[in-house]
Amino acid sequence: MSIDHHPSEERLLDYVSGGLGESWSLAVATHLALCPKCRNTVARLEAMGGGMMDAAEPATLADNSFDALWARLESEEDEADSMPAIAGHAGKIDLPEPLRSYVGGSVDALPWQNMGLGVRQLLIPTADQSTARLLCVAAGRPVPEHTHRGEEVTLVLQGAFRDSTGIYAAGDFQEADETVLHQPHAEKDRDCICLAVTDAPLKFRNLAFRLVQPFIGI
Amino acid sequence: MDGCFVIEREAAPVSERPTSPHRKGSGVEGAVAAVAPMRLARRVVDKDRESVLDEFEDLIVAIARKRDRAAFRALFDHFAPRLKTFFMRGGLDPAAAEEIVQETMVKVWRKADQFDPAKAKASTWIFSIGRNLRVDFLRKEKRPQPDFNDPMFVPDPEPDGFEVLSVAQEADLVREAFDALPPDQKAVMTLAFYEEKPHSEIASELGLPLGTVKSRIRLAFQRIRSGLGESV
Ligand SMILES: [Zn+2]
Numbered sequence: 001m002s003i004d005h006h007p008s009e010e011r012l013l014d015y016v017s018g019g020l021g022e023s024w025s026l027a028v029a030t031h032l033a034l035c036p037k038c039r040n041t042v043a044r045l046e047a048m049g050g051g052m053m054d055a056a057e058p059a060t061l062a063d064n065s066f067d068a069l070w071a072r073l074e075s076e077e078d079e080a081d082s083m084p085a086i087a088g089h090a091g092k093i094d095l096p097e098p099l100r101s102y103v104g105g106s107v108d109a110l111p112w113q114n115m116g117l118g119v120r121q122l123l124i125p126t127a128d129q130s131t132a133r134l135l136c137v138a139a140g141r142p143v144p145e146h147t148h149r150g151e152e153v154t155l156v157l158q159g160a161f162r163d164s165t166g167i168y169a170a171g172d173f174q175e176a177d178e179t180v181l182h183q184p185h186a187e188k189d190r191d192c193i194c195l196a197v198t199d200a201p202l203k204f205r206n207l208a209f210r211l212v213q214p215f216i217g218i
Numbered sequence: 219m220d221g222c223f224v225i226e227r228e229a230a231p232v233s234e235r236p237t238s239p240h241r242k243g244s245g246v247e248g249a250v251a252a253v254a255p256m257r258l259a260r261r262v263v264d265k266d267r268e269s270v271l272d273e274f275e276d277l278i279v280a281i282a283r284k285r286d287r288a289a290f291r292a293l294f295d296h297f298a299p300r301l302k303t304f305f306m307r308g309g310l311d312p313a314a315a316e317e318i319v320q321e322t323m324v325k326v327w328r329k330a331d332q333f334d335p336a337k338a339k340a341s342t343w344i345f346s347i348g349r350n351l352r353v354d355f356l357r358k359e360k361r362p363q364p365d366f367n368d369p370m371f372v373p374d375p376e377p378d379g380f381e382v383l384s385v386a387q388e389a390d391l392v393r394e395a396f397d398a399l400p401p402d403q404k405a406v407m408t409l410a411f412y413e414e415k416p417h418s419e420i421a422s423e424l425g426l427p428l429g430t431v432k433s434r435i436r437l438a439f440q441r442i443r444s445g446l447g448e449s450v
Contacts, residue, residue: 001372009439010417010432013407018349018414022359033364036374043338044442047389048396049349049411050342058299059306062316066294069320070287073327096370098362127359171372 003035005172007153012038016045021128023197026102027155027173030195033096034171095157099195102126103134107158107193112136118186119143130199137161137186137194150199152176154184159192161185274340275333282330294323297341301348307412308352318355322348339389352414388446395445396438403438406431 007015007028014020015028032039062068092106102124103110112120118138126132134157137143143161153175160169163184168174176182186192274296280289298319305315325347333343353361364371383391399407409420421431443449 008432010435013410013435014416016349017410018353018361019410019416019419021357021416022362026362029362029364033368033370034372036372039364039374041439043342044388044392044446046346047339047342047392048407048442050339050345051389051393051396052408052411053300053304053345053348054297054341056300056303056307059302059312059315061299061302061319062312065298065316065320066291069294069323070290072320073324093369097365097368100368100370102362127357 001034001171003037003171003173005166005168005174006035006038007031007173008175009041011153011175012041013045016042016049021130022126023124023128023130023132024153026098026124026126026132027153027195027197030096030099030157031155031171031173033098099157102132107136110134117141124195130197132195132197135192135194135196137184137192139186139191140188141186143184143186150178152196152198154197155195157193157195159190160187161192161194162187275335278326278330278333278340278343279335281327282333290323290327293326293340297326297344298323301344304345304412305348305352308414310352314355318348318351321351321355325351336385339386342389349414356414383446391446392442395442398445399438399441403434403441406434407438410435 011020011024011028015025020028028038032042091109093100094106094108095103103122110122112122114120118141120136122134124132124134135143139159153173154168156168156170156172156174158170160167160172161184162168163182165174165182167187168184274293277286277289277293280286281293301319301322302312302315305318306312310318322344326344329347333340338346350361350363353359366373396404396407405424406417406420409415409423410417413420413423415423417431417435418428421428424431
């Protein structure tokens with residue numbers, strides 16, 4: 001997989017510091033599963049965070065802090081946290097972790113919601129205020145033209161799309177904000193499946209879409 | 219010194235001012251004053267054996283293999299008080315900080331068999347556990363992570379360079395480069411880690427335009443890459 005478009009360094013910093021919300025972190029973490037280069041950057045940032053923590057002046061702990069902890073460990077022994085089983089092994093595996101655990105299966109088996117105009121979506125439950133969704137855009141079809149009221153990131157999982165800023169194929173990570181008015185099209189050979197995260201509802205410029213937007217939740 | 223070299227760093231003077239809560243309006247100076255240089259343990263790297271003699275990593279391995287209480291105690295005595303300070307600098311009160319420290323050390327005990335000294339230093343690994351628990355504590359959110367056992371995980375390419383740094387060497391160089399950052403860049407990076415806020419919030423906290431904060435982060439990344447001998 002050759003990846004040309006990566007998350008910005010600011011976003012990787014936010015991911016490593018813990019400041020990035022769950023929806024965005026899901027997109028970054030899924031990109032990381034596919035991108036050794038960004039994993040390397042993340043490892044360095046974590047080394048930096050570890051260094052900051054290690055360099056901190058030791059605080060005074062509560063009395064008996066260790067004894068309380070040890071008593072707890074003994075009473076709970078030995079619920080070792082084993083590695084979580086890989087989810088979704090039963091079906092075909094066509095989405096990487098951690099995304100697969102969030103949507104719960106392979107692309108074909110998902111309860112897609114048909115949005116018309118060749119677009120299907122699947123909302124992904126996350127605990128932050130932002131919206132994460134899978135989008136499937138039929139080969140050659142446009143993703144309706146839209147601007148954003150806030151930020152948007154798009155991680156391509158299958159197929160590719162193209163807009164005025166370039167071609168985005170599997171693994172590529174696009175960041176856009178309200179200054180970008182882009183009209184992405186899925187490439188012609190194959191449906192394009194993306195993970196899209198927005199911090200505000202998409203604002204479609206296409207009139208038909210704008211009229212139905214309040215009803216379909218996109 | 220054939221094939222073997224020593225990375226040494228003098229212990230930096232500990233001249234931290236007591237950290238006033240700097241969540242609001244303490245500005246760049248306040249943030250930087252709170253940053254002690256990272257004191258790095260003296261560490262010997264034997265390039266022939268590619269092994270790093272470092273007590274903390276060994277302690278975690280001992281916990282994993284032998285459920286070694288003494289090793290756990292030693293690890294706790296070093297890291298628990300530092301974790302507590304780290305969390306309190308992010309604005310947590312002492313009781314909450316202590317609670318997350320306890321949870322972090324529970325995970326260290328339980329997940330010790332997942333620690334791979336070839337992938338991370340002990341401090342890096344413990345930091346990442348603590349950070350995840352803090353996200354859960356503060357925002358009740360999960361923090362998704364890649365799973366290297368996943369069949370779709372794309373593994374690292376085989377190293378092709380002649381000079382492959384060990385994890386500890388690279389971490390030391392990163393920390394050295396961090397210590398040498400100009401104060402304005404260091405302040406932004408430090409606040410991001412302490413406060414666990416996105417850089418956009420750090421910008422408003424410091425009263426800086428978002429673009430300024432972004433460029434400071436990017437400049438800091440450049441310096442860290444050049445500290446690692448990479449083209450920037
Ligand atoms: Zn990347």
